[in-house]
Amino acid sequence: MRSLITVFEPRAFASRIESDDELGEIPIGSGDRIGLLHNTKANGDLVLDQIELLLSRDTSITTVRVTKPTASMAAPGDVLAAFEGLSVVFTAMADCGSCTSWSCHDAVSLEHLGIPSVLVVSTAFKPLAKSIVATLGMPNVRMLVLEHPVGGLQPAAVASRVEAAYPAFRTRLRFSGGITG
Amino acid sequence: MTAVGQTRRVPRDPGLLLELSVSEGWGDGFPVIPPTRTAVGEMIAAVGRDGGEVLGLMAPTLAPATIHHVAVNAVLAGCRPDYFPVVVAAAEAMLDPAFNLLGIQATTHPAGVTAVIRGPIVERLGVNHRGNLLGQGWRANATIGRAIRLIMVNIGGAIPGVLDQATHGQPGKYTSCFAENDPDSPWPGRSIDGIDLRASSVTVFGTEAPHNIHDQGSATADGLLTTIAGVMSSGAYHQHTYGAHHVLLLGPEHAALCSRDGMSRTDVAAALHARLLRPGHVALPAGSAPGHGHATIRETSPGAAGDVQSGHGHGGGHQHGGGQSGGTADRHLFQAPDDIVILVGGGAGKMSNWIPCFGHSVPISLRIA
Structure with a gap:
């Protein structure tokens, strides 16, 4: 029989409880104001442009676009405050380690403020995002998942990434009034 | 969260213990010292604090960094008990929000943590500050830096490929710790963050690999x-x-x-x-954000002309030579x-x-x- 000794457990954390479920659908009405939070990542602005375009095909919207100072830190309070009262905020682009982690924080912070949020994340970093939102106690944050990579693509390819992912995600949106397309 | 004092049975054989530490993800690939009750007790006694004391919540898992768990990982790393006050101070420093441990832990960047020690404790512990101070051969340098990494993994949860998303990583993620060479410095010591020059201190930096x-x-x-x-x-x-x-x-x-x-x-x-x-003339990659600028805010209606509101932006660093924003002046x-x-x-x-x-x-x- 192998000789055993008693030691203390080195790990201080428990397994995270991740979820495939997501928060409820988001109602969007004609004339609603939509938030677009750009974290400065490459092509994140183009991703948000395309989301803005696709949403505007469904209904008449106004967008509030904010670029936070850096992708590798949380959105400051004044950035989050700019989204107060909006129907939903899309954060882009979560396609690396630190930016995904902090974008998760931003999405959860928005939800805590009562502002629905959608984390736009690439396929390669969705597992990290799922883990981080679970550690933050909100495992069901909504995610719009784009094929990785997003950085380094030509604009048309970025638009294609968003268009490919949008139809499935659109079922999470509930449009009312003013449908234009 | 794992309770303070939770024990388990592991192989006494060093090779089998190494295999277990790697397969379960709580090691770093090198042999580990078993964190027995005696060894952990000696570590905690060296700081005279309660094992249940929580230094803070460590990202990304936000698990409580207790003196106990810090001590367990210091033992694993091979620290002597008299190194432990340095390890505790370094762990506490990493928890400062301005250090941005979440970013350092999860990033694709090859980010590690380097601990720089100064003061009387340098000679007392034998922390290398002379030749090969960034290299091998000194227990204090090797194990204090290693303890910091194991704390980041086993308390913060930065397991490679899971919550540590480094694209390449770098060798300094095993250990990175050295001391300032005050005896051979031509300059007087300096006070950092108001810490008395005669006191011992540790500074943590979020670092890449060194370059000669x-x-x-x-x-x-x-x-x-x-x-x-x-x-x-x-x-x-x-x-x-x-x-x-x-x-x-x-x-x-x-x-x-x-x-x-x-x-x-x-x-x-x-x-x-x-x-x-x-x-x-040097263009940065598209989407890079070297300017650490302020937030910018604008409100638009798709299809309509013009912004409703514009914020203030700032990017690319201070210009040198009075060039215009967006121009080709050196920065x-x-x-x-x-x-x-x-x-x-x-x-x-x-x-x-x-x-x-x-x-x-x-x-x-x-x-x-």
């Missing part, structure tokens, strides 16, 4: 600084210079040359800041001279070392209790 600066020929400080600026100017392509803190570890001979020519640490940092410019690579942290360390030889940083992280110094 080889200059055996310069007979003047001016010549040497030209060489150093030449090496550090590769930061023109590095997205994390502006607003970040990089370490310049001057070898004692290089420091002596600067001092002989009448330069203080502050003078060296100022001279390098002035020389380290990003040429205006400072570093926001301010203080962003170049001048340390002295190493042995004989005309070498220095640039230790680039993970951007968006402020070095944190704490007194070692």
Whole structure:
């Protein structure tokens, strides 16, 4: 029989409880104001442009676009405050380690403020995002998942990434009034 | 969360214990010392604090960093009990929000944590500050730095490929710890963050791997600084210079040359800041954010012309030479001279070392209790 000794457990954390479920659908009405939070990542602005375009095909919207100072830190309070009262905020682009982690924080912070949020994340970093939102106690944050990579693509390819992912995600949106397309 | 004091049975055989630590993800690939009740007790006794005391919540898992769990990992790493006050201070420093541990833990960037020790404790513990201080051969350097990494993994949860998303990582993620070489420095010690010069302290930096600066020929400080600026100017392509803190570890001979020519640490940092410019023609990768700018806000209606509201933006660093925004004027690579942290360390030889940083992280110094 192998000789055993008693030691203390080195790990201080428990397994995270991740979820495939997501928060409820988001109602969007004609004339609603939509938030677009750009974290400065490459092509994140183009991703948000395309989301803005696709949403505007469904209904008449106004967008509030904010670029936070850096992708590798949380959105400051004044950035989050700019989204107060909006129907939903899309954060882009979560396609690396630190930016995904902090974008998760931003999405959860928005939800805590009562502002629905959608984390736009690439396929390669969705597992990290799922883990981080679970550690933050909100495992069901909504995610719009784009094929990785997003950085380094030509604009048309970025638009294609968003268009490919949008139809499935659109079922999470509930449009009312003013449908234009 | 794992309770303080939770025990388990593991193989006594060192090889089997190593296999277990790797397969379960709580090791680093090197052999570990079993964290027995006796060994952990001796570690905690060295700081005279309660094992259940929580230093803070460690990202990304936000698990409580207790003195107990810090001690368990210090034992695993091979620390002597008298090293433990340094490990505790370093762990506490990493928990400062300005250090941005979440970013450092999860990033694709090759970010590690480097601990720099100073004060009377350096000689007492035998922390290497002379030749090969960044290399192998000193237990204090090796195991204190290793303990910091194991704490990041086993308390913070930064398991490679899971919550640690480093694209490449770097060797300093095994261990990175050294001391300042005050005895061989031409300059007086300096007070950091108000810590008394006679006290012992540790500073944690979010760092990349070090890069050597080889200059055996310069007979003047001016010549040497030209060489150093030449090496550090590769930061023109590095997205994390502006607003970040990089370490310049001057070898004692290089420091002596600067001092002989009448330069203080502050003078060296100022001279390098002035020389380290990003040429205006150097384009950064699309989407890079070297400016650490303010938030910008604008409101638009798709299809309608014009912005409803514009915020203020700022990017790309301070311009040099009075150029216009968006023009081709050279720009400072570093926001301010203080962003170049001048340390002295190493042995004989005309070498220095640039230790680039993970951007968006402020070095944190704490007194070692």
